[in-house]
Amino acid sequence: MMQNTGYIFDIKKYSVNDGPGIRTTVFFKGCPLNCWWCHNPESQRGEPEKVDQCTFRWNLSNDYSKRNSIGSQVLVEEVMKEVEKDLPFYEESNGGVTFSGGEPMLQVDFLHSLLLECKKKDIQTAIDTTGFTSINDFEKIYDITDIFLYDLKLIDDKLHYKYCGVSNKMIHENLKMLSSQGEKIILRLPIIPTITDTEQNIFETMSFISALKNIQEIDLLPYHQSAKSKYERMQKENKVAELIPPTKEYMNELRNKFLQLDIPVKIGG
């Protein structure tokens, strides 16, 4: 099924950390997870929402009446018009478009329509996903997607449930399934001190990955505090406000550890 409209909350050009080359990232609204460290808290709810005070870039339409709202319903054509604008940059850099969020798979029919349009226009696509969706959804879009940026957070299901709000069973099953299909997966590991960055989780994650095939790259995403002010503006509780970001040296150590898997490892996206 295809759907012509969907909810997004931002389109970011010159996105340089969400896949190869210069990209445009389309941020879908709505997420089934509720991670403590989420740096896009404005993405979590499915519908547009009011906030007291916008940041200087949250509202990018010229509509004054929407100045205090995040997210809007958009047409496939509207998204494509923005995406296509940067075509010369994708071609120069082997970049493309990344559908992120939120969880883009939550609006799989809308996503499907967008992917088809991109395919038609030879624009490389990436989906930044939590993996928390039915395998049928992945099957629908697998062939028309070039890259999956697949999050891997916590291997222990209880902990995953505690910190992300859902079980990781389906996430892990889907990942095994997708990686067996072909060379399209870049794993994204948030490194959150005391939560995902524990000796046990790192160990378990590495053994989990070693059992997978076809992993193209591992991206280690160090925790950062850039979302702090977003939480304040949205008056949402920030459960990780006190965490200290890992140092550069530590991240390099971690990178070296993961390199043992014989897969390219990057710090940042």
Add this chain to the structure above:
Amino acid sequence: MNERIKKLRQQSIDAVPTMSHERAHLLTEFYKSGEPQKHSVPVARALAFKYILERKELCVNDGELFVGEKGPAPKATPTYPELCVHSEQDLEILHNREKVWFKSDEETRQIMLKEVAPFWKGKSIREKILDEVDQRWRDAYNAGIFTEFMEQRAPGHTVGDDKIFRKGMLDFKKEIQDAINSLDFYNDPEAFTKREQLQAMEIAANALIVYAQRYSKKLLELAAKEKNIERKNELETMAGICSRVPANAPKTFWEALQYYWFVHLGVTTELNTWDSFNPGRLDQHLYPFFKRDIESGLLTEEQAHELLQSFWIKFNNQPAPPKVGVTAQESNTYTDFCLINIGGLTEKGEDASNEMSYMLLDTIEEMRLLQPSSMVQVSKKNPDRLLRRALNIIKTGYGQPSIFNTDAIIQELTRQGKSIIDARCGGASGCVEAGAFGKEAYILTGYFNIPKILEITLNNGFDPFTQKQIGLKTGDPNSFTSFDELYDAFEKQFNHFIDIKIKGSIIIERIYAQYMPSPFLSILIDDCIKKGKDYNAGGARYNSSYIQGVGLGTITDSLSSIKFNVFDKKNFTMKQMLEILEKNFENKKEEQEKLLFFTPKYGNDDDYADDLTCRVFETYFKAVDGKPNTRGGHFRINLLPTTCHVYFGSVLGATPDGRFANEPVSEGISPVQGADVHGPTSVIKSASKIDHLRTGGTLLNQKFTPNFLETDEGIEKVLQLIRTYFKLDGHHIQFNVVNAETLREAQKHPEKYRDLIVRVAGYSDYFVDLGEYLQNEIIKRTEHTG
């Protein structure tokens, strides 16, 4: 950097810029002698040049490898009273102002005020210009519609080609003699005029030889006294060099550099030419000498390096000439816009980058001096390595080199009628101006305040700043029923003021042609000798006159705002809009917010706004391009501001884009500060919608924080950005790597820095979106690296 260079560099940085009365004094003495009156104007000018070079004090700084300064010492800066006379007040301002000052001592003041000023008063070019132009010109000038380049400085804006590296002054003299001998007095009514001009060139060529020979003698004297044997040898070598060049063509690397330096001093002593002078494609010129000397064992790479560093310091010793009048108050740079070109294409159209290109880039990185300016020409045929090397220097936050699109420059030049070979051997000079090096007089006539034209239109021809009716009566804006009606009125005013500017420029061109020839510069630019015509009178092979448009972002956003808010969305009536502007947004915060943040703006790849950019561009192009000048060439457009956007903003009331009265307008073709919110790719897309190939240069500024460029990947993504801009025919881009101070500003005024991208741990984000904590951390980090 070795000890010698360290010392010379420090001396150059520490040298106090002073006014030097030397040139003014010698010139006045000569003109008072009665001698000039015996000759034609060009011959008199050449004799004055010779008089100065025969007498000016020689300066050999301790340990230096090249000789010659414009004044008696580093940063002792001459004046040019035949063009403009410094008054007591000017000297006062220049002495006391906080930035870009020029100190003058009692002796200098005495000579300048008692001897020089009284003699030249009433005779200077500046006074002639202001006398000869129309009242309409003066009104527009006073209102800040445009500026005039030639009221204080001579036309120049030109660059040397390879000829001086192939020919000595003796060779030029022979060419001049041949030209004189072939004059046809029976059929050519200009023959006598040409002979005078050619004789002037010959005198000027001799003068430079004499100057070098004086140095040769002085260096031998110093060598005789020198105790240190190593330095003694050096001084003797330098004496030998000065005896051979510029009389003869240079044979070695060292000679080539010293020869250029004498030529540079010659041009800038003859007159205070705009953009000083410039060796142009230095890597191309030097490489054959370098290769030959290395192969023959005459030179080591290390020595070549030291010579280049030493050469660089000579440029830094020459601040731009001090201005007079209001501009003395405002002019805020010592930079004299000598822009060294690196890279680009060969005459045959092949990748021209060579070992010397990278050596020059090394020199730029190590020297980190204000002058000379430098740029890298990048064609699709040049390797990424060249661009990557340049970016690795840019990331250190020193603002150099800037980056130019060779393929665009070549197309710009050929569109104007230059041969493909002349175009390939050209480049950019000054700020961003495309030129056929060694063959073109491309004169910048002044900046043009485009947003001001809208203000005049919205006031039916009346200028609120000077309180005068200076424009046409194009109708009460309240009576306009469509945006097109407003635009028509704007276009009429635009053409009106361009015509005033062009008429003025034509008068000024003739004043220089008749009263202020430059015989020495004429030797260096083809085809002045062949034509027997002065550089200032149309002697060059190509002759262009530019008007530089300023405020493309501000005018787009202002027009877009009227179209959007008044005519399309009807958020305000025209009357309300004009009231808001008149009140300068006082008690109109919400309205201003709508104009600032909820109106389509240039720089976001939004056709609503960008279509207006293109419309203004076409209006501007049609008004100017192709109109004849008096030198056998045409008027052309380019889009660059230097620092004039600040002055133009200061004479402009509040604008419909939400800009407060008197704030700067946008610079070059960059968006209004803070108006672009979709990142650099959108800025580049917007900027490439205008047709760069029909200009003679555009300037685009982009801001980055040093941490974004920290990683190789960051460099690569910027490289791809540049390659794409150039694929879209962009002319030039420069990266302003911001410092901690700017970031603190951004924290205070986020609305002005919505485009600033920073690298946070492992990813990049907009600075204004980060919380205060993280902002502070990045500021701290920047302080360390900056």
